[in-house]
Amino acid sequence: MTDSTRDEPDVQRADPRMLILDTSIKVLFPSILVLAVYFLFAGHNRPGGGFVGGLMVGAALALRYVSGGAEAVRTTFRLPAHVLLGTGLFIAAATAFVPLLFGESILEHGDIEFDLPVFHHVKVTSALPFDVGVAIVVIGLILMAFAAFGDERSDQPGAEDDGSDNQRAKLWVRR
Amino acid sequence: MNALIPLPVIVPLLGAALCVVAARARMVQRVISLAALTSNVVVSIILFIRVDDDGMAVTQAGGWKAPLGITLAVDRLAAVMLVVSSLMLLWVLVYAIGQGAEESRFAAFNPVYLVLAAGVSASFITGDLFNLFVAFEMMLVASYVLLTLGGRPGQVRSGMSYVVISLIASTFFITALALIYAATGTVNMAELAERTPELSSGVRTGFSLLLIAVFGVKAGLFPLFFWLPDSYPTAPGAITAVFAGLLTKVGVYAIIRSQTLLFPPDAQQGTLLLVVAGLTMVVGVLGAIAQDDLRRMLSFHIVSHIGYMIFGLALFTLAGIAGAVFYVVHHIVVKTALFLVVGLVEWHAGSDRLSRVGGIVRSAPMIAVLFAFPALSIAGLPPFSGFVGKFALVGAGIESSEWVIVAVSLLVSLLTIYVMVRIWSNVFWGEAEDAQVEARMESEAGRVPWVMSAATSVVVAMSLLLMVFAGPLYSFAERTAADLLKPEQYVETVLRGGS
Amino acid sequence: MSVLLAFGCAVLFATGTWMLLQRRLSRILIGVGLMGHGANILLLTSGGEGGESPIIGTAPAADFSDPLPQALALTSIVITFGVTAFLLALGYRSWKITHDDVVEDDVEDRFIASRWSSDQIVEESREAEREQAADEDRL
Structure with a gap:
C-alpha cells in the first residue's frame, strides 16, 4: 500500500475514465447516502432498517468501485474498515446488553417521544442504536470485501505469488 | 440470577467487537479475549450451582412471554455443558496464545474465536428451535473461518468440503423448521413439546428422523461422519482441539435435547439410534486404526466415541441418559486434552506422523506423562473417568437387555485400547524414524513453550478431577437424566413459570 | 399460490441436488445456492395462505398473513447469503491456488x-x- 497511489488513484488504471459514468456517480453517490439514512431512520415502523440502510451505502460504494476502482472505495471513509465493523458490532451488542443493567430482560426496548423544531413530533425507540450498529457492521463488511477482492491487479492468476493473498487482505495478516 | 443467562452469549460478542476494533494491538486483543472467556467461566459456574440447587432458570428476550418471545433457558444439561465448554474454550485460548502461530499472525483469530464461544453458548441456552439454528450458524461460520485461517492449499480443500456439508445440513435444518412450523405453528421448544403429541404418528416420526439427520451431520453420526476426519486435522493446531472437544458435542447436545424434549416416547427413535450408535462406534475405531497421522487418528476416534453417547441416549432410560451425559462431559475434557498433547508432540517433533516420530518418552517425558492420563482415560481403564462412563453405559445397556450393543461397545473399547497402545508404542517408545524429526527433538526448536505445556497440564488435571469427582458428577448426571425424562417440568417452567 | 410455491421449491431442491453431485466446484456452489433458496421458500410457505399485511388496525385479525415465517425466512436468507459469500471467497482462493475448480x-x-x-x-x-x-x- 504505497502512498503515491493513495493520492492519485487513476495512475494505476489501464482503461480511461468514462466521463458520463463518473459525473453521474458524483451526483448519485450523495443522494444514495441520503436515501440510506432515510431508510435507517424510517426502519422502525416502515420498510427499511439498519440492514437495508447499510446495504444502500454498500450499493453506493459499489458504484464508486465501478468508476474509481478499489482505491476510490478505500478512500471514501477515513476510518479503517475493521474499526467500523467492530464499532458497529459493539453498538449492536451493547444495545442488547444495556437493559440487563436496568434489571430488564435482554433486548428489551423502550421509546421516548419529543418535539423538535423542524421535524415536529419525533419518536425514538431504543431499537434505533441497534439498527445504527447493524448498518455500520454492513458498511464495514462491504468495505472489507472490496479491500480483499476488489483489487483488479490480483484478478489474473499468477499475477502475484499464488501462496499469499493480495495486498489488501494483508491488512489482516500481521507482519 | 435470570439476568446472568444471556451473558455467556453477549459478553463474548462484545469482546469480539472490541477485538475487531483493536485489530492492530495484539496484547489488547489477548486481554479482551481472556477476560471475556473468564467471565464466561464464572457466569457458567454460578448458573450451574444455582440451577442444580433451585431448578431451571428461564428468561425471555425482550420481555415477551414465552411462545412469542425468544426463550433462553438453562436447565441442568445446559448448565453443565456451559461450564465444561467455557473452561475448554478458555484454556485452549491460553494454549493458542502460548503457541503463537495462528493466534499472533492473524488479527481475525481472537474475534472469530469469541464469536465461536458465543455460538456454542447460545446453542446450549436457547429454548427456541429457530434460535438454535441461528446459534449453530454463528458457531459454524466462526468455525469455517478458523478452519481456513491462513488459506493453505490443504485447508482450502478440506474447508471447502466442510463448508458445503455444513451448508447442506443447515439447508435441511431450515427445511425441518419450515415443516415443523407448518404442522404445529410454533418453533418454541416448550410449546412444540406440547403440540407434537397432537400430530399423527407418521408426521411425528418424520420430524424426529429429520432432526436426527440434521444434528447427526454436526455430531458425526454414521453414515454422516465422513467429513469430520477429513476436515478437523487441517485446522490450525489449537483450533482442532476446540473442534474435536466441543463442536461435535453441540450436535450431540441437540440430539439429546430434541429427542427427549420434543417427541413423546412413541416417536423417539430408540432402535434406529442404537443401530446407528453401534455402527458409529465400529466404523470410527476401525478408521482410527488405519490412520498414520495422529490427528486424523484421533479425529476418527471422536466419531467412535460419539457412538457411546448416542448409545446411552438411545436406551431412553434413566441410567442410559445419565451415562450419556456423564460421557459427554468426560469426552469433551479428555478429547480436548488429547488434541492439545498432539499439538505439543507436533511442536516437539515437527511432525505428527506415527511413521516418523518416536522416542518422545526419553526426549520429553513431560509430554508422555500428559498423554498417558487422557489416553488411559479414553481407553476406559479403571480408575479413570472413561471407565466410569463406559461402566455406566454398559450397565444401562445390560439393564435394558440390549446385548448386541453392549457387546459392540465392549469390543470397541478393546480396539480403543489398541489404538492408544499403537500411538504410545509408535510415538513415545522406539526411535524417531526420520532424521529431521530426530534433529528437531534434540535441538532448541523442539522445546515446547511453557505456556502451552501449562495450559495442557491444566486440561489434563481437569480430566483427572473428573475421575476424583466421578461420584458427585455421576449423581448430577442422574439428576439431569431425571429432568430430561420429565419434559413436562421444562415446558411448565418455560411457558408458565418464567419471569 | 401455495401450490405454485411448493412446486417451485421442489424444482429448486431437485436442480440443486443435481448440481451438488457434480465434481466442479462452481456447480456445487450454484447447487448449494439453489437448495438454500428452495428451503427459504419452503419456510415462507409454512405460514399458510397469504393475507393482509399484519399491522394492527389495518384489517381484521383473521385476514392477516402470518408474519413469523417471513421474519424467519429473512433471517435464514441473510445467513445463507453470508455463508454462500464465504464459500465463493473460498472458491476464489482455491482457484488461485490450483487454477482449476475440480474438487480435489x-x-x-x-x-x-x-x-x-x-x-x-x-x-x-x-x-x-x-x-x-x-x-x-x-x-
Missing part, C-alpha cells in the same frame, strides 16, 4: 489407501476421476 481428493486418504493396496490401483482411480471430470466438462 483427500491426499491423506490416498496415502492411507496406498499403504494397503498397490499404487497402481490408486493411479488408476485417479485417472478415472480425471476422465470423469473431463466428461462433465463436455456435457
